[in-house]
Amino acid sequence: xxxxxxxxxxxxxxxxxxxxxxxxxxxxxxxxxxxxxxxxxxxxxxxxxxxxxxxxxxxxxxxxxxxxxxxxxxxxxxxxxxxxxxxxxxxxxxxxxxxxxxxxxxxxxxxxxxxxxxxxxxxxxxxxxxxxxxxxxxxxxxxxxxxxxxxxxxxxxxxxxxxxxxxxxxxxxxxxxxxxxxxxxxxxxxxxxxxxxxxxxxxxxxxxxxxxxxxxxxxxxxxxxxxxxxxxxxxxxxxxxxxxxxxxxxxxxxxxxxxxxxxxxxxxxxxxxxxxxxxxxxxxxxxxxxxxxxxxxxxxxxxxxxxxxxxxxxxxxxxxxxxxxxxxxxxxxxxxxxxxxxxxxxxxxxxxxxxxxxxxxxxxxxxxxxxxxxxxxxxxxxxxxxxxxxxxxxxxxxxxxxxxxxxxxxxxxxxxxxxxxxxxxxxxxxxxxxxxxxxxxxxxxxxxxxxxxxxxxxxxxxxxxxxxxxxxxxx
Amino acid sequence: xxxxxxxxxxxxxxxxxxxxxxxxxxxxxxxxxxxxxxxxxxxxxxxxxxxxxxxxxxxxxxxxxxxxxxxxxxxxxxxxxxxxxxxxxxxxxxxxxxxxxxxxxxxxxxxxxxxxxxxxxxxxxxxxxxxxxxxxxxxxxxxxxxxxx
Numbered sequence: 284x285x286x287x288x289x290x291x292x293x294x295x296x297x298x299x300x301x302x303x304x305x306x307x308x309x310x311x312x313x314x315x316x317x318x319x320x321x322x323x324x325x326x327x328x329x330x331x332x333x334x335x336x337x338x339x340x341x342x343x344x345x346x347x348x349x350x351x352x353x354x355x356x357x358x359x360x361x362x363x364x365x366x367x368x369x370x371x372x373x374x375x376x377x378x379x380x381x382x383x384x385x386x387x388x389x390x391x392x393x394x395x396x397x398x399x400x401x402x403x404x405x406x407x408x409x410x411x412x413x414x415x416x417x418x419x420x421x422x423x424x425x426x427x428x429x430x431x432x433x434x435x436x437x438x439x440x441x442x443x444x445x446x447x448x449x450x451x452x453x454x455x456x457x458x459x460x461x462x463x464x465x466x467x468x469x470x471x472x473x474x475x476x477x478x479x480x481x482x483x484x485x486x487x488x489x490x491x492x493x494x495x496x497x498x499x500x501x502x503x504x505x506x507x508x509x510x511x512x513x514x515x516x517x518x519x520x521x522x523x524x525x526x527x528x529x530x531x532x533x534x535x536x537x538x539x540x541x542x543x544x545x546x547x548x549x550x551x552x553x554x555x556x557x558x559x560x561x562x563x564x565x566x567x568x569x570x571x572x573x574x575x576x577x578x579x580x581x582x583x584x585x586x587x588x589x590x591x592x593x594x595x596x597x598x599x600x601x602x603x604x605x606x607x608x609x610x611x612x613x614x615x616x617x618x619x620x621x622x623x624x625x626x627x628x629x630x631x632x633x634x635x636x637x638x639x640x641x642x643x644x645x646x647x648x649x650x651x652x653x654x655x656x657x658x659x660x661x662x663x664x665x666x667x668x669x670x671x672x673x674x675x676x677x678x679x680x681x682x683x684x685x686x687x688x689x690x691x692x693x694x695x696x697x698x699x700x701x702x703x704x705x706x707x708x709x710x711x712x713x714x715x716x717x718x719x720x721x722x723x724x725x726x727x728x729x730x731x732x733x734x735x736x737x738x739x740x741x742x743x744x745x746x747x748x749x750x751x752x753x754x755x756x757x758x
Numbered sequence: 759x760x761x762x763x764x765x766x767x768x769x770x771x772x773x774x775x776x777x778x779x780x781x782x783x784x785x786x787x788x789x790x791x792x793x794x795x796x797x798x799x800x801x802x803x804x805x806x807x808x809x810x811x812x813x814x815x816x817x818x819x820x821x822x823x824x825x826x827x828x829x830x831x832x833x834x835x836x837x838x839x840x841x842x843x844x845x846x847x848x849x850x851x852x853x854x855x856x857x858x859x860x861x862x863x864x865x866x867x868x869x870x871x872x873x874x875x876x877x878x879x880x881x882x883x884x885x886x887x888x889x890x891x892x893x894x895x896x897x898x899x900x901x902x903x904x905x906x907x
Contacts, residue, residue: 290860291827291836291837291838291862292860292861292862292863293860293861293862294862295861295862295885296861296885323885326886326887327860327861327887338858338860340820342820342824347820365824367820367823367824368820368823368860369817369818369819369820369823370784370786370804370816370817370818370823370840370858370860371808371815371816371817371818371854371858372784372815372816372840372842372851372852372854372855372858372859372865373782373808373811373814373815373816373842373844373852373854373855374782374814374844374845374846374847374852406811406813406814431813432780477780
């Protein structure tokens with residue numbers, strides 16, 4: 284005889300006994316006997332097909348039979364069998380309200396979405412990193428589609444240069460925190476959305492905490508350190524990363540870290556050399572472009588949530604808006620990838636600024652040293668004192684059409700080596716660009732070819748406009 | 759059928775639901791069961807094992823159940839019920855609740871709307887598993903919530 288302990292909840296169906304001694308060689312035989320002896324107990328233990336209900340756990344002494352031979356587990360007289368409830372439950376997939384049915388009706392009537400897909404959207408948790416050009420359409424469409432929880436990471440303030448493409452903002456939002464303005468817009472669009480705002484610059488110290496718990500990440504960032512950071516964090520947490528990038532008339536989109544698909548590092552193991560690839564702030568971007576790429580990201584996100592269609596995982600979609608051509612490149616998972624490969628070497632988040640090299644105009648400018656720099660007010664004083672100065676503008680001609688310091692000569696940085704003979708080492712030369720980065724490179728070059736009386740205008744023409752000539756436009 | 763809950767425990771359940779919102783909270787109710795009346799003496803918070811869909815599902819592992827039963831016995835109590843929250847959903851059992859319910863236990867469900875605990879109701883599974891009977895939920899300071907089904 285083997286002792287079978289009856290849980291409190293079922294004792295009423297077993298003559299109020301807390302244990303029953305039964306004959307049988309296996310757990311299954313004992314339970315069948317128990318059911319035969321107490322027919323009322325049977326339906327609580329077995330379903331209509333006679334299978335043990337999934338919330339009924341049977342233990343032989345201290346071991347769950349799931350880890351032994353299940354119902355075939357052999358028992359002897361020494362063993363004690365216990366029936367332990369697994370407690371489970373939960374709210375119904377809340378029915379949509381009449382207003383929600385109307386709101387989502389064009390989804391609900393499609394077999395690919397229907398009520399099931401709409402409920403999946405409602406329970407999805409998506410994190411959008413960056414509320415900029417890509418983030419604008421992504422946030423708008425995800426909120427409109429009824430994604431239940433949308434997280435948003437940004438730390439920036441809306442400025443005039445954003446409005447050409449970041450369509451979630453209005454002119455009156457200039458000067459407001461992006462999170463605040465975006466949240467207002469999303470709430471107005473769809474009050475069903477639970478918005479979780481993360482007022483932070485995503486970094487190695489907070490990325491895992493912020494990303495954790497989301498089903499999906501949408502990368503709307505504009506720099507390499509953050510891209511690698513988002514990728515690595517997504518791999519570590521197993522979250523698919525819907526990727527998009529834009530530059531001038533070109534855009535790219537794909538899905539990284541989805542199941543067995545490649546990650547960003549499989550495709551780009553190393554970042555480009557610092558300064559080689561200009562950002563949108565440096566090189567410009569067609570305002571519509573993030574609209575197209577961001578909308579593709581939103582589409583991919585919705586497909587992943589409802590589990591329909593073929594995702595862009597393993598395919599890089601490349602758009603040339605000038606020719607209006609889409610191309611597709613195959614991406615493969617790299618078994619030697621340092622993050623998602625078979626033997627990963629990067630197992631925790633690293634210093635991504637360092638990994639990508641120190642980048643950014645301000646940082647490069649710092650390297651020159653004070654004796655090679657001049658501030659805008661100091662330049663103004665020198666000009667007023669009538670000192671003979673050559674002001675060299677190394678920007679592109681398009682930029683010179685926006686703003687110009689009187690009397691400056693224009694030689695774009697790229698043409699400087701060929702046209703250096705137009706300058707004289709005898710002259711005092713002040714070099715400027717927009718923010719001071721390209722002009723720092725120009726100063727370095729001029730030094731290397733023998734110029735000594737050459738200085739970089741700190742902060743570029745934008746700083747000049749801010750500190751000396753407020754009537755001049757900044758860009 | 760009645761379940762009697764001291765106000766402190768009732769408030770603690772509600773707070774638990776607010777803290778875990780938008781996810782479901784869950785826990786055990788310990789006390790005594792006599793003549794169709796369950797008197798709650800203690801509540802034990804449990805963590806929701808369901809990370810895949812915590813906003814509308816909860817599960818407590820059998821190991822936790824065993825530990826809770828043991829703890830109850832040690833203090834002369836019995837595990838008599840289970841509470842959980844329904845975030846943005848009514849305080850009544852879902853079909854999923856019914857499929858997974860045990861008889862005899864009292865099930866207290868707290869509806870949490872937009873992060874704030876709202877209605878709470880107590881339920882018991884019918885012996886034939888066909889549905890639930892609503893139990894009278896009596897808060898110890900005398901307020902009677904709900905009616906016998």
